Amino acid sequence: MRHALHFALALPLGLGLGLGLSSHAAAQEQTPPSVMPPEGGKAPEAPSAPGGEESPMIVPAPDVAPDTPDAFGSAPLAEDDATSDPAPVDQADTAPANRPDETREEKIERLFSELRKQADGTKAARIAARIEREWRRSGSATIDLLMQRAAKAMGHKDNAAAMDVLDQTLVLDPDYAEAWNRRATLNFSMDRWGRSLADIEQTLNREPRHWGALMGLAMILERLDEKKKALETYEKVLAVYPALKSAQDAAGRLSEELTGPAI
Numbered sequence: 568m569r570h571a572l573h574f575a576l577a578l579p580l581g582l583g584l585g586l587g588l589s590s591h592a593a594a595q596e597q598t599p600p601s602v603m604p605p606e607g608g609k610a611p612e613a614p615s616a617p618g619g620e621e622s623p624m625i626v627p628a629p630d631v632a633p634d635t636p637d638a639f640g641s642a643p644l645a646e647d648d649a650t651s652d653p654a655p656v657d658q659a660d661t662a663p664a665n666r667p668d669e670t671r672e673e674k675i676e677r678l679f680s681e682l683r684k685q686a687d688g689t690k691a692a693r694i695a696a697r698i699e700r701e702w703r704r705s706g707s708a709t710i711d712l713l714m715q716r717a718a719k720a721m722g723h724k725d726n727a728a729a730m731d732v733l734d735q736t737l738v739l740d741p742d743y744a745e746a747w748n749r750r751a752t753l754n755f756s757m758d759r760w761g762r763s764l765a766d767i768e769q770t771l772n773r774e775p776r777h778w779g780a781l782m783g784l785a786m787i788l789e790r791l792d793e794k795k796k797a798l799e800t801y802e803k804v805l806a807v808y809p810a811l812k813s814a815q816d817a818a819g820r821l822s823e824e825l826t827g828p829a830i
Contacts, residue, residue, distance in 0.1 A: 639752040639783040675701050679776060682808055691810035695778075702745050702774065710740050717749055721756075729753055744773035748780050760787060776807045782814065794821050 669677070678698045685691040705711055713736045720729035730753060736746040751766035764787060770780040781804045788797035801818040804811060 639748060639755070639779045671701060671704065679807060682810075683806075685810055688810045688812055691808065695808060695811075699779075702777075705740060705743050705745070707740065710736055710743060710746075713739075714746065714749065717753075721749075721753060726753060726757055742773060744770050744777065747773070748777060751780065751783060755783060755787070763787065778804045778808045778811060778814070785814075785817065789817075789821075794825055797821060798825065 675698060678694055678701070682691060682694045682698065685694055703711075703714065705714070713732050717729045717732040717736070720726075720732060730750070733746055733750045733753065736743065737750070740746065747766045747769040751763045751770060754760075754763035754766060763783070767780045767784050770777050771784075774780075781800055785797045785800035785804070788794075788800060798818060798821040801814050801821065804814040805818060808814065
């Protein structure tokens with residue numbers, strides 16, 4: 568996988584976290600000289616904070632990437648056609664990749680059921696890859712092409728072009744969760760944590776089980792020293808993807824920090 572908050576928001580996310588991050592973000596985003604006003608002319612904009620207040624953006628550090636593996640999920644390849652499933656891990660994988668009588672939603676539900684039961688990390692990763700491929704299937708050739716262009720621009724560190732393409736994508740299909748997730752990834756890589764969190768919220772509103780978005784949220788919470796809330800978020804990842812080692816490691820590390828080592 569490629570490795571890639573509107574902190575004034577009282578972010579619901581359906582996570583039950585009670586984030587309360589406003590003071591952290593306000594302190595960070597108001598520290599000169601590292602702030603600048605939000606960019607204008609981009610649509611759609613991330614949701615505004617209550618009362619219409621806009622959060623300032625942090626000046627990006629060069630080529631920042633998430634330091635937690637699996638944050639925001641795997642990036643689509645620029646040439647990804649999103650039309651076929653990965654091959655099975657081995658002959659022991661008896662669950663069929665495709666069932667002709669299934670709808671897309673039924674297939675995703677089945678794959679999540681398999682993912683929750685799969686203890687082998689390698690086989691679980693292949694199931695996860697199938698889910699991610701289903702998530703990337705927008706149903707529109709235009710949207711798929713735009714997402715491929717965004718992936719190519721992000722790969723070349725052309726952040727302005729990638730942002731423009733992702734903004735266009737969300738104008739055309741504001742319900743497409745993967746476009747929100749890719750924009751969350753891009754905003755995070757540019758140190759725009761406020762907009763990244765707003766895009767994570769939009770992603771999770773559309774797919775609450777999106778482990779990549781949850782991993783990104785947990786990593787941001789850690790950076791704000793919100794360790795208890797970060798641990799709760801990693802636990803939500805493990806509820807849907809128990810074999811994800813990066814989430815296991817992070818949850819174990821934070822649990823030890825918060826409660827002390829097990830005796």
